[in-house]
Amino acid sequence: MNDLLRPALYGAYHKIEAITDSTDETREVDIVGPVCESGDFFAKNYSLPPLAHNDLLVIHSAGAYGFGMGSNYNTRGRSAEVAVQNGDSRLIRRRESFEDLVALEQEFLEK
Numbered sequence: 001m002n003d004l005l006r007p008a009l010y011g012a013y014h015k016i017e018a019i020t021d022s023t024d025e026t027r028e029v030d031i032v033g034p035v036c037e038s039g040d041f042f043a044k045n046y047s048l049p050p051l052a053h054n055d056l057l058v059i060h061s062a063g064a065y066g067f068g069m070g071s072n073y074n075t076r077g078r079s080a081e082v083a084v085q086n087g088d089s090r091l092i093r094r095r096e097s098f099e100d101l102v103a104l105e106q107e108f109l110e111k
Helices: 006-010 063-068 098-102
Strands: 016-019 027-032 041-048 056-059 081-085 088-093
Touching: 006 041, 016 041
Parallel strands: none
Antiparallel strands: 016 056, 027 041, 081 088
């Protein structure tokens, strides 16, 4: 809902890849976000290998457009951004903290 709205908003497709050692076996799954809303999904009926707790998924082509549509709905910080170039990755924007979310209101909360 707040990290990548495009699939829920208008059915946009993003390739999703499991970063795990797996077999060729796949199953259809729904890939959902952390907000308990019926529209909080990245993909439905998507084929992925079996996953375990803490396995990672890559949602391709989310980019600046996805970030630009992001929000702080449900008091969630915007997601971190990672750049990947020539097989190397680096953090280019950290995830927002709660302190970041209330920073512009802090002076008014202290009075």
